[in-house]
Amino acid sequence: MSLYSMNIVIIGGVATGLTAAYSIRKNLPSSKITILERGEDISYGACGFPYYIEGLIEKEEKLIAKNAAEVLHDGFDLKLRHEAIDVDFERKEVTVRNLSLQENLTLSYDKLVIATGASAKRLPFFRGMKGVFPLNTLEDANHIKKYIEEAKPEKAVIIGGGNKGIELLETLTLLAVDTQVVEFLPRILNRYDEEFSDLLLKELRGEGHKIHTREEVTGAEASEKGFMKTVVTDQRTYEAELVIESIGLTPNTDFLQGKGLQMEKGAIVTDRYGRTSIGDVYAGGDCALIYDHMSGQNTYLPLGTNANKMGRLIGLSIAGKEPDFKGVQGSAMLKVFEFEMAMTGLTDQRAAELGLPFDSVMVRTRNKSGYYPGGTEFFVKITFDRNTGKILGGQVFGREGSALRIQALVASVYAGLTVHDLEYMDFGYIPPLNSVWDSLNIAGRKASEKIENSRRGATR
Secondary structure (H helix, E strand, C coil): CCCCHHHEECCCCCCHHHHHHHHHHHHHHCEEEEEEEECCCCCHHHHHHHHHCCCCCCHHHHHHCHHHHHHCCCEEEEEEEEEEEEECCCCCEEEEEEEECEEEEEEEECEEEEEEEEEEEECCCCCCCEEEEEEHHHHHHHHHHHHHHCCCCCCCEEEEHHHHHHHHHHHHHHCEEEEECCCCCCCCCCCCCHHHHHHHEEEEEEEECCCECCCEEEEEEEECCCCCEEEEEECCECCCEEEECCCCHHHHEECCCCCCCEEEEEECCCCCCCCCCCCCEECCCCCCCEEEECCEEEECCCHHHHHHHHHHHHHHEEEEEECCCCCCCCEEEEECEEEEEEEEECCHHHHHHCCEEEEEEEEEEEEECCCCCCCCCCCCCCCEECCCCCCEEEEEEEEECCCCHHHHHHHHHHCCCEHHHHCCCCCCCCCCCCCCHHHHHHHHHHHHHHHHHHHHHHHH
């Protein structure tokens, strides 16, 4: 078998699948590439859904990087509404269900890429009720958008206080829908350290937004016509004509169970280049784990950035080209109303779970020079190794422009810099955009002082 004439089957046509397809085509132009997609939408930007529902993005085409006609024109054998229902890894065959014709077919492969994504978790209380939606696919986004336009709900409940749930709070509020957020855990945005998620929670509640933590949904009631009417929790009952469930994801890997493929909680275990435990089989995106170089562990981080990285790396690996890739570090951003948050690397809570010798500092500064009008508060937290000063992670919070400040910390964590490096790092300065001492300079200095004071105390 020639490397250039391989028969490659890709299961899944969104971020990882399409990115892998084009990466393979670029490096192995003569290969035959078949893309299976059980839905009708491909290559869309799911992170834009809240803005599309809001109407800020007017047309769904804006969310689509490549449509079906373009993919077919580029020489791929794209099969929409075709679902992989079984794989025989020994025979190298995929059994596929044509959902339009309700017929099965079998495809052979030399290399297989599994990019099946994940499905939204659902609560049983709402089964069969109208006006209840997940938000995971472009089809979901269109259903929500159409329902809001036609039913014109006045009250809504968002179940889940993660990134998506909090972003949707802004979306529905701007659409004049009275919205409640119900979160089962003690706090929202639990990937952040508590004091950081509390900063945002305090601001949002202070502006009158209704966010309820430590509250469990226990039931629901529909109207006589089957439309959503009330959401019942262990503490109260909410009127709601619209419910959006945002309580997590489940990898779409049921059809692979019992086939000998190594998985953890349904997510496929891979190496840094998407190789699975079975030869010639690759996986990436929301159906798979990804290597986190800060923890040294494979972890489940269903993020668009990770899905696209893995797609490209899988394509390069299949072509025999593997660039130096040390892994990801969980970088993420959030914007809700005028507030922004971002994180990278390890938080205090994650460092504690890993048993690392960590410490941290948190500083409150301003996003402009103190004498320049219009400045607002800006918070930065750095988690570091208390022995070496190595930066393990960082979090930022503030208003417009704050989230982008994380990028310097992303690079610092990735490069293995220390808090001492931050102390005098030469950041750019102009009064309308920054202080003469950047917030990270100040955080680095505070962390360095904390380490030095600790050392002095230990030698007394």
